[in-house]
Amino acid sequence: MRSPVFKAEFYGPMRETGTPLITIKDMQPDVFKALLHFIYTDSLQTIDDPEGNSRAEMVQHLLVAADRYDLEKLKLVCERILWENLDVQNVATMxxxxxxxxxxxxxDACIEFISSQKIMDAVAATQGYVDLKRSGPSILVDAQLKIMRRLYKTLVSG
Structure with missing residues:
Protein backbone atom coordinates (compact mmCIF):
# COMPACT_ATOMS: atom_id res chain seq x y z
CA MET A 1 0.00 0.00 0.00
CA ARG A 2 1.20 3.50 -0.78
CA SER A 3 -0.46 4.91 2.35
CA PRO A 4 0.67 3.61 5.73
CA VAL A 5 -2.41 5.26 7.22
CA PHE A 6 -4.79 3.28 5.00
CA LYS A 7 -2.74 0.16 5.63
CA ALA A 8 -3.20 0.61 9.37
CA GLU A 9 -6.93 1.26 8.93
CA PHE A 10 -7.49 -1.78 6.71
CA TYR A 11 -5.13 -4.26 8.32
CA GLY A 12 -4.63 -2.91 11.83
CA PRO A 13 -6.81 -3.00 14.94
CA MET A 14 -9.87 -1.59 13.12
CA ARG A 15 -10.06 -4.72 10.97
CA GLU A 16 -10.18 -6.87 14.08
CA THR A 17 -13.19 -4.97 15.43
CA GLY A 18 -15.23 -6.26 12.52
CA THR A 19 -15.97 -2.79 11.14
CA PRO A 20 -16.62 -3.45 7.44
CA LEU A 21 -16.55 0.23 6.43
CA ILE A 22 -14.08 3.03 6.93
CA THR A 23 -15.63 6.48 6.91
CA ILE A 24 -13.62 9.31 5.40
CA LYS A 25 -14.56 12.60 7.04
CA ASP A 26 -13.67 16.19 6.24
CA MET A 27 -12.76 15.59 2.61
CA GLN A 28 -14.55 16.59 -0.56
CA PRO A 29 -15.54 13.61 -2.73
CA ASP A 30 -13.52 14.89 -5.70
CA VAL A 31 -10.42 15.24 -3.55
CA PHE A 32 -10.85 11.68 -2.30
CA LYS A 33 -11.37 10.49 -5.89
CA ALA A 34 -8.10 12.17 -6.94
CA LEU A 35 -6.36 10.68 -3.91
CA LEU A 36 -7.53 7.17 -4.79
CA HIS A 37 -6.56 7.70 -8.44
CA PHE A 38 -3.03 8.56 -7.31
CA ILE A 39 -2.86 5.58 -4.95
CA TYR A 40 -3.86 3.15 -7.72
CA THR A 41 -2.00 4.70 -10.67
CA ASP A 42 0.88 6.66 -9.12
CA SER A 43 -0.19 9.60 -11.28
CA LEU A 44 -2.24 12.71 -10.84
CA GLN A 45 -5.40 12.86 -12.89
CA THR A 46 -6.57 16.04 -14.57
CA ILE A 47 -8.03 18.07 -11.78
CA ASP A 48 -11.48 19.43 -12.44
CA ASP A 49 -13.59 20.61 -9.55
CA PRO A 50 -17.34 20.59 -10.17
CA GLU A 51 -17.89 22.65 -7.02
CA GLY A 52 -16.34 25.64 -8.77
CA ASN A 53 -13.09 25.80 -6.80
CA SER A 54 -10.00 26.80 -8.72
CA ARG A 55 -7.42 24.18 -9.70
CA ALA A 56 -5.07 25.66 -7.08
CA GLU A 57 -7.70 25.21 -4.35
CA MET A 58 -8.21 21.60 -5.40
CA VAL A 59 -4.45 20.97 -5.28
CA GLN A 60 -4.31 22.57 -1.82
CA HIS A 61 -7.03 20.19 -0.60
CA LEU A 62 -5.19 17.29 -2.21
CA LEU A 63 -1.95 18.30 -0.46
CA VAL A 64 -3.80 18.29 2.89
CA ALA A 65 -5.17 14.82 2.09
CA ALA A 66 -1.73 13.58 1.04
CA ASP A 67 -0.30 14.79 4.34
CA ARG A 68 -3.17 13.22 6.28
CA TYR A 69 -2.66 9.82 4.62
CA ASP A 70 1.16 10.01 4.53
CA LEU A 71 1.49 9.97 0.76
CA GLU A 72 4.84 11.73 0.41
CA LYS A 73 5.09 11.44 -3.37
CA LEU A 74 1.64 12.98 -3.88
CA LYS A 75 2.52 15.67 -1.37
CA LEU A 76 5.65 16.52 -3.39
CA VAL A 77 3.64 16.64 -6.63
CA CYS A 78 1.15 19.03 -5.03
CA GLU A 79 3.95 21.18 -3.60
CA ARG A 80 5.48 21.46 -7.05
CA ILE A 81 2.19 22.51 -8.66
CA LEU A 82 1.56 25.11 -5.97
CA TRP A 83 5.14 26.35 -6.25
CA GLU A 84 4.78 26.82 -10.00
CA ASN A 85 1.64 28.89 -9.44
CA LEU A 86 2.89 31.23 -6.72
CA ASP A 87 1.89 34.86 -7.09
CA VAL A 88 1.55 37.94 -4.93
CA GLN A 89 -2.07 37.11 -4.07
CA ASN A 90 -1.48 33.54 -2.86
CA VAL A 91 2.08 33.41 -1.51
CA ALA A 92 1.11 34.19 2.11
CA THR A 93 -1.61 31.53 2.02
CA MET A 94 0.84 29.01 0.52
CA ASP A 108 11.42 27.59 0.69
CA ALA A 109 9.77 28.47 -2.63
CA CYS A 110 7.48 30.99 -0.92
CA ILE A 111 10.37 32.63 0.87
CA GLU A 112 12.44 32.70 -2.31
CA PHE A 113 9.50 34.23 -4.17
CA ILE A 114 9.04 36.97 -1.59
CA SER A 115 12.73 37.79 -1.25
CA SER A 116 13.75 37.53 -4.90
CA GLN A 117 10.82 39.53 -6.21
CA LYS A 118 11.24 42.31 -3.62
CA ILE A 119 7.48 42.39 -3.39
CA MET A 120 6.93 42.28 0.34
CA ASP A 121 4.82 45.46 0.27
CA ALA A 122 2.50 43.95 -2.34
CA VAL A 123 2.29 40.67 -0.42
CA ALA A 124 1.58 42.52 2.83
CA ALA A 125 -1.43 44.17 1.16
CA THR A 126 -3.14 40.83 0.44
CA GLN A 127 -5.88 39.23 2.51
CA GLY A 128 -3.78 36.08 2.84
CA TYR A 129 -1.03 38.06 4.55
CA VAL A 130 -3.52 39.76 6.88
CA ASP A 131 -4.96 36.34 7.79
CA LEU A 132 -1.50 34.86 8.31
CA LYS A 133 -0.41 37.82 10.43
CA ARG A 134 -3.42 37.23 12.68
CA SER A 135 -3.39 33.42 12.81
CA GLY A 136 0.29 32.56 12.48
CA PRO A 137 2.62 35.43 13.27
CA SER A 138 5.45 33.03 14.08
CA ILE A 139 5.35 31.80 10.47
CA LEU A 140 5.98 35.35 9.30
CA VAL A 141 8.81 35.82 11.78
CA ASP A 142 10.45 32.60 10.54
CA ALA A 143 10.02 33.73 6.93
CA GLN A 144 11.52 37.15 7.64
CA LEU A 145 14.51 35.55 9.38
CA LYS A 146 15.10 33.29 6.37
CA ILE A 147 14.85 36.27 4.03
CA MET A 148 17.35 38.23 6.15
CA ARG A 149 19.75 35.25 6.15
CA ARG A 150 19.53 35.04 2.35
CA LEU A 151 20.21 38.75 2.01
CA TYR A 152 23.14 38.50 4.41
CA LYS A 153 24.65 35.58 2.46
CA THR A 154 24.20 37.54 -0.76
CA LEU A 155 25.95 40.59 0.70
CA VAL A 156 28.79 38.56 2.18
CA SER A 157 29.43 36.49 -0.94
CA GLY A 158 28.90 39.36 -3.40
Missing part, protein backbone atom coordinates in the same frame (compact mmCIF):
# COMPACT_ATOMS: atom_id res chain seq x y z
CA UNK A 95 3.37 29.87 3.23
CA UNK A 96 0.77 29.09 5.92
CA UNK A 97 -0.21 25.85 4.15
CA UNK A 98 3.44 24.82 3.87
CA UNK A 99 3.98 25.45 7.56
CA UNK A 100 0.86 23.54 8.65
CA UNK A 101 1.72 20.48 6.57
CA UNK A 102 5.51 20.48 6.89
CA UNK A 103 6.16 21.20 3.22
CA UNK A 104 9.76 22.37 3.23
CA UNK A 105 10.02 22.69 -0.55
CA UNK A 106 6.92 24.89 -0.79
CA UNK A 107 8.02 26.88 2.25
Missing amino acids: LALADQHHCDILN
Whole structure:
Protein backbone atom coordinates (compact mmCIF):
# COMPACT_ATOMS: atom_id res chain seq x y z
CA MET A 1 0.00 0.00 0.00
CA ARG A 2 1.20 3.50 -0.78
CA SER A 3 -0.46 4.91 2.35
CA PRO A 4 0.67 3.61 5.73
CA VAL A 5 -2.41 5.26 7.22
CA PHE A 6 -4.79 3.28 5.00
CA LYS A 7 -2.74 0.16 5.63
CA ALA A 8 -3.20 0.61 9.37
CA GLU A 9 -6.93 1.26 8.93
CA PHE A 10 -7.49 -1.78 6.71
CA TYR A 11 -5.13 -4.26 8.32
CA GLY A 12 -4.63 -2.91 11.83
CA PRO A 13 -6.81 -3.00 14.94
CA MET A 14 -9.87 -1.59 13.12
CA ARG A 15 -10.06 -4.72 10.97
CA GLU A 16 -10.18 -6.87 14.08
CA THR A 17 -13.19 -4.97 15.43
CA GLY A 18 -15.23 -6.26 12.52
CA THR A 19 -15.97 -2.79 11.14
CA PRO A 20 -16.62 -3.45 7.44
CA LEU A 21 -16.55 0.23 6.43
CA ILE A 22 -14.08 3.03 6.93
CA THR A 23 -15.63 6.48 6.91
CA ILE A 24 -13.62 9.31 5.40
CA LYS A 25 -14.56 12.60 7.04
CA ASP A 26 -13.67 16.19 6.24
CA MET A 27 -12.76 15.59 2.61
CA GLN A 28 -14.55 16.59 -0.56
CA PRO A 29 -15.54 13.61 -2.73
CA ASP A 30 -13.52 14.89 -5.70
CA VAL A 31 -10.42 15.24 -3.55
CA PHE A 32 -10.85 11.68 -2.30
CA LYS A 33 -11.37 10.49 -5.89
CA ALA A 34 -8.10 12.17 -6.94
CA LEU A 35 -6.36 10.68 -3.91
CA LEU A 36 -7.53 7.17 -4.79
CA HIS A 37 -6.56 7.70 -8.44
CA PHE A 38 -3.03 8.56 -7.31
CA ILE A 39 -2.86 5.58 -4.95
CA TYR A 40 -3.86 3.15 -7.72
CA THR A 41 -2.00 4.70 -10.67
CA ASP A 42 0.88 6.66 -9.12
CA SER A 43 -0.19 9.60 -11.28
CA LEU A 44 -2.24 12.71 -10.84
CA GLN A 45 -5.40 12.86 -12.89
CA THR A 46 -6.57 16.04 -14.57
CA ILE A 47 -8.03 18.07 -11.78
CA ASP A 48 -11.48 19.43 -12.44
CA ASP A 49 -13.59 20.61 -9.55
CA PRO A 50 -17.34 20.59 -10.17
CA GLU A 51 -17.89 22.65 -7.02
CA GLY A 52 -16.34 25.64 -8.77
CA ASN A 53 -13.09 25.80 -6.80
CA SER A 54 -10.00 26.80 -8.72
CA ARG A 55 -7.42 24.18 -9.70
CA ALA A 56 -5.07 25.66 -7.08
CA GLU A 57 -7.70 25.21 -4.35
CA MET A 58 -8.21 21.60 -5.40
CA VAL A 59 -4.45 20.97 -5.28
CA GLN A 60 -4.31 22.57 -1.82
CA HIS A 61 -7.03 20.19 -0.60
CA LEU A 62 -5.19 17.29 -2.21
CA LEU A 63 -1.95 18.30 -0.46
CA VAL A 64 -3.80 18.29 2.89
CA ALA A 65 -5.17 14.82 2.09
CA ALA A 66 -1.73 13.58 1.04
CA ASP A 67 -0.30 14.79 4.34
CA ARG A 68 -3.17 13.22 6.28
CA TYR A 69 -2.66 9.82 4.62
CA ASP A 70 1.16 10.01 4.53
CA LEU A 71 1.49 9.97 0.76
CA GLU A 72 4.84 11.73 0.41
CA LYS A 73 5.09 11.44 -3.37
CA LEU A 74 1.64 12.98 -3.88
CA LYS A 75 2.52 15.67 -1.37
CA LEU A 76 5.65 16.52 -3.39
CA VAL A 77 3.64 16.64 -6.63
CA CYS A 78 1.15 19.03 -5.03
CA GLU A 79 3.95 21.18 -3.60
CA ARG A 80 5.48 21.46 -7.05
CA ILE A 81 2.19 22.51 -8.66
CA LEU A 82 1.56 25.11 -5.97
CA TRP A 83 5.14 26.35 -6.25
CA GLU A 84 4.78 26.82 -10.00
CA ASN A 85 1.64 28.89 -9.44
CA LEU A 86 2.89 31.23 -6.72
CA ASP A 87 1.89 34.86 -7.09
CA VAL A 88 1.55 37.94 -4.93
CA GLN A 89 -2.07 37.11 -4.07
CA ASN A 90 -1.48 33.54 -2.86
CA VAL A 91 2.08 33.41 -1.51
CA ALA A 92 1.11 34.19 2.11
CA THR A 93 -1.61 31.53 2.02
CA MET A 94 0.84 29.01 0.52
CA LEU A 95 3.37 29.87 3.23
CA ALA A 96 0.77 29.09 5.92
CA LEU A 97 -0.21 25.85 4.15
CA ALA A 98 3.44 24.82 3.87
CA ASP A 99 3.98 25.45 7.56
CA GLN A 100 0.86 23.54 8.65
CA HIS A 101 1.72 20.48 6.57
CA HIS A 102 5.51 20.48 6.89
CA CYS A 103 6.16 21.20 3.22
CA ASP A 104 9.76 22.37 3.23
CA ILE A 105 10.02 22.69 -0.55
CA LEU A 106 6.92 24.89 -0.79
CA ASN A 107 8.02 26.88 2.25
CA ASP A 108 11.42 27.59 0.69
CA ALA A 109 9.77 28.47 -2.63
CA CYS A 110 7.48 30.99 -0.92
CA ILE A 111 10.37 32.63 0.87
CA GLU A 112 12.44 32.70 -2.31
CA PHE A 113 9.50 34.23 -4.17
CA ILE A 114 9.04 36.97 -1.59
CA SER A 115 12.73 37.79 -1.25
CA SER A 116 13.75 37.53 -4.90
CA GLN A 117 10.82 39.53 -6.21
CA LYS A 118 11.24 42.31 -3.62
CA ILE A 119 7.48 42.39 -3.39
CA MET A 120 6.93 42.28 0.34
CA ASP A 121 4.82 45.46 0.27
CA ALA A 122 2.50 43.95 -2.34
CA VAL A 123 2.29 40.67 -0.42
CA ALA A 124 1.58 42.52 2.83
CA ALA A 125 -1.43 44.17 1.16
CA THR A 126 -3.14 40.83 0.44
CA GLN A 127 -5.88 39.23 2.51
CA GLY A 128 -3.78 36.08 2.84
CA TYR A 129 -1.03 38.06 4.55
CA VAL A 130 -3.52 39.76 6.88
CA ASP A 131 -4.96 36.34 7.79
CA LEU A 132 -1.50 34.86 8.31
CA LYS A 133 -0.41 37.82 10.43
CA ARG A 134 -3.42 37.23 12.68
CA SER A 135 -3.39 33.42 12.81
CA GLY A 136 0.29 32.56 12.48
CA PRO A 137 2.62 35.43 13.27
CA SER A 138 5.45 33.03 14.08
CA ILE A 139 5.35 31.80 10.47
CA LEU A 140 5.98 35.35 9.30
CA VAL A 141 8.81 35.82 11.78
CA ASP A 142 10.45 32.60 10.54
CA ALA A 143 10.02 33.73 6.93
CA GLN A 144 11.52 37.15 7.64
CA LEU A 145 14.51 35.55 9.38
CA LYS A 146 15.10 33.29 6.37
CA ILE A 147 14.85 36.27 4.03
CA MET A 148 17.35 38.23 6.15
CA ARG A 149 19.75 35.25 6.15
CA ARG A 150 19.53 35.04 2.35
CA LEU A 151 20.21 38.75 2.01
CA TYR A 152 23.14 38.50 4.41
CA LYS A 153 24.65 35.58 2.46
CA THR A 154 24.20 37.54 -0.76
CA LEU A 155 25.95 40.59 0.70
CA VAL A 156 28.79 38.56 2.18
CA SER A 157 29.43 36.49 -0.94
CA GLY A 158 28.90 39.36 -3.40
